[in-house]
Amino acid sequence: MSATTDTGTSTRRKSIQRWGGLLLATVVWWALYLLNQPFWDWLVGRVFGLDLTSRLGSGVNFFFLDTVKILLLLAGIIFIVTVLRSFMSVERTRALLGGKREGIGNVLAASLGVVTPFCSCSAVPAFIGFVASGIPLGVTMSFLIASPLVNEVAIALLLGLFGIGPTLLYVSAGLVIAILAGFIIGRFKLERWVEPFVFETKLRGKIIDSTAGLTWDDRIQMGIEEVASILRKIWPYLLVGIGLGAAIHGWAPQDFFAKYAGADNPFAVLIAVLVGIPLYSNAAGILPLIDALYAKGMPMGTLLAFMMATVALSLPEMILLRRVLKPKLIAVFVSVTAVGIIGVGYLFNAIL
Amino acid sequence: MNIKILGSGCANCINLEKAAKQAASDLGIDATFEKVTDYADIASYGIMRTPGLVVDEQVLLSGRVPTAAQVKELLAPLLG
Numbered sequence: 074m075s076a077t078t079d080t081g082t083s084t085r086r087k088s089i090q091r092w093g094g095l096l097l098a099t100v101v102w103w104a105l106y107l108l109n110q111p112f113w114d115w116l117v118g119r120v121f122g123l124d125l126t127s128r129l130g131s132g133v134n135f136f137f138l139d140t141v142k143i144l145l146l147l148a149g150i151i152f153i154v155t156v157l158r159s160f161m162s163v164e165r166t167r168a169l170l171g172g173k174r175e176g177i178g179n180v181l182a183a184s185l186g187v188v189t190p191f192c193s194c195s196a197v198p199a200f201i202g203f204v205a206s207g208i209p210l211g212v213t214m215s216f217l218i219a220s221p222l223v224n225e226v227a228i229a230l231l232l233g234l235f236g237i238g239p240t241l242l243y244v245s246a247g248l249v250i251a252i253l254a255g256f257i258i259g260r261f262k263l264e265r266w267v268e269p270f271v272f273e274t275k276l277r278g279k280i281i282d283s284t285a286g287l288t289w290d291d292r293i294q295m296g297i298e299e300v301a302s303i304l305r306k307i308w309p310y311l312l313v314g315i316g317l318g319a320a321i322h323g324w325a326p327q328d329f330f331a332k333y334a335g336a337d338n339p340f341a342v343l344i345a346v347l348v349g350i351p352l353y354s355n356a357a358g359i360l361p362l363i364d365a366l367y368a369k370g371m372p373m374g375t376l377l378a379f380m381m382a383t384v385a386l387s388l389p390e391m392i393l394l395r396r397v398l399k400p401k402l403i404a405v406f407v408s409v410t411a412v413g414i415i416g417v418g419y420l421f422n423a424i425l
Numbered sequence: 426m427n428i429k430i431l432g433s434g435c436a437n438c439i440n441l442e443k444a445a446k447q448a449a450s451d452l453g454i455d456a457t458f459e460k461v462t463d464y465a466d467i468a469s470y471g472i473m474r475t476p477g478l479v480v481d482e483q484v485l486l487s488g489r490v491p492t493a494a495q496v497k498e499l500l501a502p503l504l505g
Binding site: 167195197198199201202203205270274397 | 465468475488
């Protein structure tokens, strides 16, 4: 046998292994997802002997049910999104944004913010990298707002807990807020409130694309590592969020929140956003809570606003951004985003 | 050989440093290691995603943590 045939066969075998493995994983995932509810109903209801309609029974059932469901959703979506995003890079985003005027630049930046892989630890280098290469401040802000606001964890959970409708609403609202906020910040010509060193940073050296040369095995590996890393980071938040959600599910009277924070309370959205802004949680911790609140009568608009406020603006991120933005700009950034979120909350309450 | 690890102290940067040190010792390279944590310096290399690996002022990798084997592959062509 010639050497080429050997290599050909082994590459094909690896390829079959890889795609076969993925197919198997998908089937197992679906099986677990569909069997989740019946399993816990059986275990908690029959084996533990709890009455599923009682407070304790339904609370405990909800806790296990939601934990497994959310873990499955997170693993699935994070994996898929990471693999997809491995085709995109921040460097390519910067190249795409270079030279675009405001307006169209904001739209492009916000859309790219959603699809580009980005973690908040890179917020500062990315900001400097964008601005120093000539991308307008407002356009950069659109990217920086869209990226944490429309994140895959939130999308995964919204999809699983509420379906495609609220998920699409969330994504479009996030994009619109990012575009408008960035545009407004750009209009006000706030470059003077950026730390001067940012504009003086000289970009030297060859710009390399961090995603060049990745094989499929590399991408799958990255997907698996990202799932592990995110789950490792958020599992405490998740348990607390689910625990709170389970408590509300079991103990709060039905329609409790509809009475006090329902659609006819004009301050509900405002309070929800003001509470959400300083809260630091990622979407995984907040969404189980939101699931339970929704079941108890809180309107979707208020809840989405609360979630966005918690996820998009956080104290640690503001502290990080202080290195490149003067406090006044940070204040503008927070207020414009907050107003956008509040507006979205009222709008959704009105139309849903 | 001068090897710089760019990053502000998150776990990824520490892992990159470990992988790079492992690769360097496996290849028998006598390299000086530096950690660059200042954002302005990091950005000046054109890096937008930490961690970053810079060898003799050339950016070799950014945005992910490679295995020691992958770092070796990157370093090998630069030897002698």
